[in-house]
Amino acid sequence: MHETTTISRRQFVGAVGASTALFTIVPRHVLGGPAYMAPSDMLNIAGIGVGGMGERNLMSIKTPDAMLEQWKKEEAEAEQTAADLTPEQQERRERRRRWRQPKELANVYAICDVDLDYAKKTIEHYPKAKVYQDFRKMLDELKEIDAVVIATPDHTHAVIAMHAMKMGKHVFCQKPLTRTIYEARVLAKTAKETGVVTQMGNQGHATEGARLIKEWLMAGAIGDVREVAVWTNRPIWPQGDIPRPAEEVAIPETLDWDLWLGPAPKKSYHPDVCHFNWRGWRDYGTGALGDMGAHLIDHPFWALDLGQPVTVQASSTAYSDDAYPLATVVTYEFAARGSMLPVTLTWSDGGITPPRPSVMEAGRRLGTGGSGVLYYGDKGILMHGDYGNGPRLIPESAMEAYEKPEPTIPRSPGIHEEWIEAIKNGGQSSTDFSYSGPLTETMLLGNVAVFMKDKNTTLAWDAENMRITNVEQANNLLHYEYREGWTL
Template sequence: MKRRAFIRNTAGATASAIAFPTLIPASALGKNGFVSPSDRINLAFIGAGNQAENDVNGFLPDKRVQVTTICDVNKKSTGYWDGKMGGREYLTELVDNFYTKENGKTYKATKGSVDFREVIDRKDIDAVAVLTPDHWHSIPVLMAAKAGKHMYCQKPLSLTISEGRAMSNAVKKSGVVFQTGSQQRSAPEFLRVCELVRNGRIGKLEKVVCGLPGGTPDFGKTGQLTAPTPVPKDFDYQTWLGPAPEAPYCPARTHVNFRWNLDYSGGMVTDWGAHHLDIAQWGIGTDHTGPVEIRNPKAKWSNDPVWNTAVEFYFEGIYENGVKLIVGSDASVAPRGITFHGSEGQIWVSRGSYKVTPEKIDTTVIGDQETRLYKSENHYRNFIDCVISKKLTAAPAEIGHRSVTVAHLGNIALLLNQNLKWNPEKEEFVENFAANQLRARVMREPWGELYRKYKV
């Protein structure tokens, strides 16, 4: 069978039910490792914003992949990272230009689409990258899982705890391969640090401190544009709002700056928290659970006309094993990055570097009989490797869900200004009706009906 046909026909099978092939070596892929277009994994992008350009550029060099479709409700505009361009037409041009250069002749086969449902329904698409704003993750993921599409989904995985649970359940039921865009799990410094911690090199783990940025940076250069204004003609704003509450259009609300409004995201607590709290969970060894208490929440909220997330924040999580997690935006309290404190030493890690105290701890070798964590050297290639092998990725849905749940717990405690007790097995707050209500959101119709139809 052709590789794509095999991937499509086995998408719903579980690893226990079928013997999957090993990864195909480059030597078997034809001259110079070339993969013919008919054998490539057809990948569609749902979302063409700021992160989508990074991810498109991450997948394009992999000759096992053919980027065939770019879907977004915005045709083309500024308002993305640093005020730069984005949208489906912009990314379609980027993909076509890449393949033109690769093939040595003009390539204009990449399709543009407005409706993600049409993309998911297409039989010629094997996998989708869900790169929409946070409030638009759950419905495409649920539908793609039902359709047997493998998925790469950006972090934060979910807008709410309830949506994250539904997404993880749907992926598990369908048997598709799923990668959360928590790319720090594919960086060597985080792997090294977490293996040192998990193998007791700093003694008994006592405390983990996560320092996150604060504020609401104007990434899109649209922060001053808060007054209601007519919707641009090439932007389907009503679909962009989707399940979120009705709200007047203004440039400050959309594109990259969506993350500063609680209707669409959770501010820095989820934006950077999804990254660093993911590594905290990895180092603690709590990938499939979470804290049992959230204590001492403190927050200062934005008073902007459109942005309303926390600009300063602090909270503590207490794990059943006694480890304390401290999360804060004040660098004097929580240095940027993740710091693991043990009875015999400590390790600080952030992107590209780490520091061990005492230094001699870093000279130790992790033995084959010790705890070895999942090793991935490239987050995008790891996803494609696993689409072929049907193995778990470096950041599967359940792990992505559990990691961002810690951030959601923090935001809920900050909003209520209360200490909270959490049952990570039942995923519910203990004797707190108000907090339990905040595990989910009411979805605007008709999207709420669609969510309930596919929810698992």
């Protein structure tokens, strides 16, 4: 008679994260029937950086109990007014409804934020969660944590994700994946080596629109694509030719400023560089391109299988040594891929938009929400808004005449759902670090080009060796020296 040994789901998931080469996750239905989900199947998630997007990420994984009744009330009220909405308003309402729909994908086991006042709302949402300020202390003490959700400022993404992956924790990291190209390369390599399940938080990749865009382009809806225009109305935070604030301001008692700085240079605290506004400061953020590129460049990058660019050139408005410019135009050149032609992709931000296609109807706006993407093919034009929303052939008569292909790409249950499912049942999430790493490198290469003083400089990019081959000093912008005490 064979002896049997029972192990917990947590022990099993931990073993997989540390030794993927030796184990394969067994689907739940194999262990306990088609609908089986034992309590032990609920993963323990730790949120690191839980103000702003971090709060939203956690709410997309586990709806706070106190919000359930409010959600039910709003649903009832919305149902009564639905008939009075325009189709566009109904689409926005449905997107918001899907975003707010109650979730219970995992336990919010711990919360970590360097500013306990900024995190106060999220801490109140999850009263049972253990609270920390230092992610290292939290991960060292709470062995029960299976996975982390990182939504800190860009400059700390890499050090936190690396620390977690080395401990065998699965990682969901907000976009952009990192602040530097080198960090993105190292995170992708480490994710592969450790075998943990990773995901970048560019939620537009999980949408129906993202799949329609790729399916239509693959089916030849507009023929061979040679040119793509991408634009956004960002920045909506301070940046430009401005200095870092110099006046001395007392550090709030609830904020561990040294931890907030992490690997960045030691500089004094000022509220204008902290919380949200960090996006425009070069020490901490990645500007408009890093902030929205993951939501906009993502779609052509995936749909056209672009890979990394071979050259990049940029121009911009004035900028300081501390901040990103108010507006930029970045031109990427991508090589041919198999039977697909070379592609020129032009990014613009700060209110700069591409010319309106001559075939576009008068009064029709470009994209949605101040952002969008145009694909120019030899047989037509495709346009969509931010996050892949509302893809349409233009003019509208072309859309009406188009016979849509049958769906060929698996649909996603959501960016958080597919990450959790991949942890539990194996498989690969759609924007894991093997995908989001190269996407992030591509975006950040545009920022490197922006900071070339000579706006006529075209940078030649050797992606395989992670080097700019024709302007040596540009390689200094691929990474920076971490502050003492911080490493990857």
